[in-house]
Amino acid sequence: xxxxxxxxxxxxxxxxxxxxxxxxxxxxxxxxxxxxxxxxxxxxxxxxxxxxxxxxxxxxxxxxxxxxxxxxxxxxxxxxxxxxxxxxxxxxxxxxxxxxxxxxxxxxxxxxxxxxxxxxxxxxxxxxxxxxxxxxxxxxxxxxxxxxxxxxxxxxxxxxxxxxxxxxxxxxxxxxxxxxxxxxxxxxxxxxxxxxxxxxxxxxxxxxxxxxxxxxxxxxxxxxxxxxxxxxxxxxxxxxx
Ligand code: HEM
Numbered sequence: 150x151x152x153x154x155x156x157x158x159x160x161x162x163x164x165x166x167x168x169x170x171x172x173x174x175x176x177x178x179x180x181x182x183x184x185x186x187x188x189x190x191x192x193x194x195x196x197x198x199x200x201x202x203x204x205x206x207x208x209x210x211x212x213x214x215x216x217x218x219x220x221x222x223x224x225x226x227x228x229x230x231x232x233x234x235x236x237x238x239x240x241x242x243x244x245x246x247x248x249x250x251x252x253x254x255x256x257x258x259x260x261x262x263x264x265x266x267x268x269x270x271x272x273x274x275x276x277x278x279x280x281x282x283x284x285x286x287x288x289x290x291x292x293x294x295x296x297x298x299x300x301x302x303x304x305x306x307x308x309x310x311x312x313x314x315x316x317x318x319x320x321x322x323x324x325x326x327x328x329x330x331x332x333x334x335x336x337x338x339x340x341x342x343x344x345x346x347x348x349x350x351x352x353x354x355x356x357x358x359x360x361x362x363x364x365x366x367x368x369x370x371x372x373x374x375x376x377x378x379x380x381x382x383x384x385x386x387x388x389x390x
Contacts (some may be wrong), residue, residue, distance in 0.1 A: 153185075153189075158184075159257065164177055164178050167362060182233060183227070186225075186226035186227040189226065190223045191323065193219045194327055196216055197213075198331050200212075202334050202337055224269065225271035227262070228266075255302070258301040262303065265293055265295075266290055266296065268321055270337040272286070301324070301327075305368075308375065311375060312378075317368070324364060325357075328357050331360075332354065333353055335353055337349070339352060339353075
């Protein structure tokens, strides 16, 4: 946790030194914080899924120990990202009304995810852990998967770095791999509850196919502000530097 807070301050200081223009500095800072948040989120989900499917190893206990702190950092960096976006880039909440519809939709999805992340982070603090029963905590972690899906759409709709094809490929590969581990975990859990192994395997493959299909469908069906903008610039022959 201390390392991550130091990283956020270090990034703030570094960008102050290397980027002179204050607007661009705010944009880059907000983008870095958003990126770090999703990376932490990805790691937490990957750790949890891998730990359930591979046989227990001693190093795994150490990794799982860091999971709760990582979870809190997802919320911390997402909050910094949102605050810089709202109060530096968009000049406050009033600025949202002036944005194109695609931005307003995207920000609404981002805001819902942020609320879920903050609630989960607050409930994982030692003092409050006992407040939530195990069953409720399980429900909450399911909601966090919905929040994760909303963030993917949030980033797709307006993220500058969602536009380059290389970034799309990296993101797609990473998510397909994570979906594979999650589907495997669910299949294994079902088999453990007495579901026939063949049926559990069909459910697991089904989940993986649905997630992969949804990602491909999102690319085809949902607009991406940055991708459309870049294609428009390429089409008009105007070069943006
Ligand atoms: C109220 C909540 C939120 C607001 C106001 C907000 C604002 C924004 C804005 C304005 C952008 C466009 C950035 C750009 O490319 O210049 C963006 C992109 C992004 N957001 Fe959010 N966001 C919110 C919630 C979240 C959450 C909860 C996460 C992750 C956990 C997140 C992660 C990202 C990422 C990774 C990008 C892509 C950045 C890039 O392309 O470089 N955001 N957000």
